[in-house]
Amino acid sequence: MADLNFHKDLRDRDAISARRRELLSDAVDFTESGSLRKGFSRDFLKYLDELSFRMVTGGEDYYALFLSRTIREIDFTLTYPTASVMRKGSVVFMFNPLSFLFLEELEARAMIKHEIYHIILKHHSREKALKNKYQKLAISLGMDISVNQYITNLPHFAERINSVNVRFNLNLRTNETLEFYVESIHDAMMKMDRKSLDLKKDNGIDIETAHDRWAESETEDEDRSRETIKAILSHAGDKGVPGEILKILETGGKGRINWQSSVRRALRTVPKGRRKTVARLDRRQPDRLDLKGELRDFAPDITVALDISGSISDKDMNGFLTEMLMLTRQHDAPIRVLECDNEVRRDYMIRSIKDIRPLLERRGGTRFSPVFEYIRENNLRSTFLVYFTDGEGEDRLSMSPVHFRTLWVVLGTSISLKDPRGDVFILKVDREEVDRTYGLQVMRTLLHEWAR
Known part of the structure; x- marks a missing residue:
């Protein structure tokens, strides 16, 4: 049976490769004669359908389902194999047949994933926020390396972190934000002469202008486009979301709080049981050097209170x-x-973003005291409480906290409590910074769909 499947895969691969070569010949003829064979567009879209089917059978059904919900168009003027725009609330996936058909099957599938990642991470609007501050080439490179690090089988012209590091003498690493990459590349570019920055490839692909078509996206329908993308992602994630997508979404935003320092302070303060150590002898049998002693373990419980009020x-x-x-x-x-x-409306445990549940329906006003009462009633005295809120609640707690420490994360200018009984961190988030968390918005939408 395995041999039959193997031979069938070879036959399918040969068939799709033959179709690609025929279409490529037509595309080359068009560039020379200016006349495109009748039926070429239909056959090219059929080729895309065959690629989609191959993605499904190859375990990449998420991307095939995503592509199936977009409008697909041909455009020979693109300077890159793929592009996308938001038009009338729809996602338009564009292909330049000439450069796209030069790609082998796995490379073509990789470029489809490349464009989908751009859409998921909302690079269209984030690029607009960056273009008046940084060099165009730096933005284009930053966008590409921020998604290409998660994709295999990319064509040779696709920029990767290593190639950018070598070209600009940088030490960029994976899992950073788009904005970080763009700023780092821009700063390096400012120290170089323009001639050394020419990244136009021998095959005519120009990295600097690769995303120019994005400017055609219609901003007046941005809310409608956002809802369309959410619907597409929910449809694509019907059978689950690939691990690389989850990893991309997890790196979509950078926090403002030094959690490492906050957690370390809690570790030093709250004991939680005991742990074995070779640094101390066993008290009951001190002559047994092979037995480990014990030390107090300072690994605190952490509780997050998430304000879901209407404000x-x-x-x-x-x-x-x-x-x-x-x-x-x-x-x-x-x-x-x-x-x-x-x-307190709900109590559950998480280890990562995958465990975060869809939010309950937003309710009325905010009161801080019920959380502290809940902590006392459930004997959570050793917990480290992180309370996320807009700061608009009562001015006095109904009881003195029984747990050891509270950190208030306030999105606003102040907290209404006269005595918050803990540290207060004012979290300022402007529009640009919120855009960086778009992956989290997407993730919550998917979680909401899965929970139905």
Whole structure:
């Protein structure tokens, strides 16, 4: 049976390769004569359908399903094999047959994934926020290396972190934000002469202008386009989301709080049981050098209180989610999440973004005291409480906290409590920074769909 499947795969691969060569010949004839064979567009779209089917059978059904919900167009003027624009609330996936058909099957599938990652991470709008501050080439390179690090089988002209590091004498690493890459490349470019920055390839592909068509995206329908993308992602994620997508989404935002320092302070303060160590002899049998002694373990419980009251906007919530994600990365143990407004609505545990549940329906006003009452009633005295809120609640707690420490993360200018009984961190999030958390917005949408 394995041999039959292997031979069938070879036959399918030969068939799609033959179709690609025929279409490529037609495309080359068009560039020389200016006349395109009748039926070429239909046959090219059929070739894309065959690629999609191959992606499904190859375990990449997420990307095939995504592509199936877009409008596909041919454009010989593109300076890159693929491009995408938002038009009338729809995602338009564009292909330059000439450069796209030069790609082998696996390379073509990689370029489809490349463009989908750009769409998921909302690079179209983030590029607009960067273009008046940084060099165009730096933005283009930053966008490409921020997604290409998650893709295999890319064509030779696709820029990677290593190639950018060598060209600009940098030491960029994986899992950084688009904005970080762009700023680093821009600073390096400013120290070089323009001649050394020419990245136009021998095959006519120009990295600097690769994303020029994005400017055609219609900004007046941005909300409609956002909803369309969410619907497409929900459809594509019907059978689950690939691990590389989850990894991309997890790196979509950078927190503002030094969680490593905050957690380290908690580690030094709250004992939690005992742990074995070779640094101390066993008290009961001190002559047994082969036995480990014990030390107190300072690994605190962490509880996150998440304000889901009606006064918390979607933008504010995305800022909170970014910080929660950063916190999970700095703490190996599970974290308790309390969703609350004027009472505690839900209590569950998380280890990573995949465990974050879709939010409950937004309610009325905010009261801080119910969280502290809940901590006392459930005997969570050793917990380190991180309370995410807009700061608008009562001015006095109904009881003195029984747990050891509280960190208030306030998205606003102040907290209404006269005595917050803990540290207060004012989290300022502007529009540009919220855009960086777009992957988290997408993830929450997918989680909401899966939970139905």
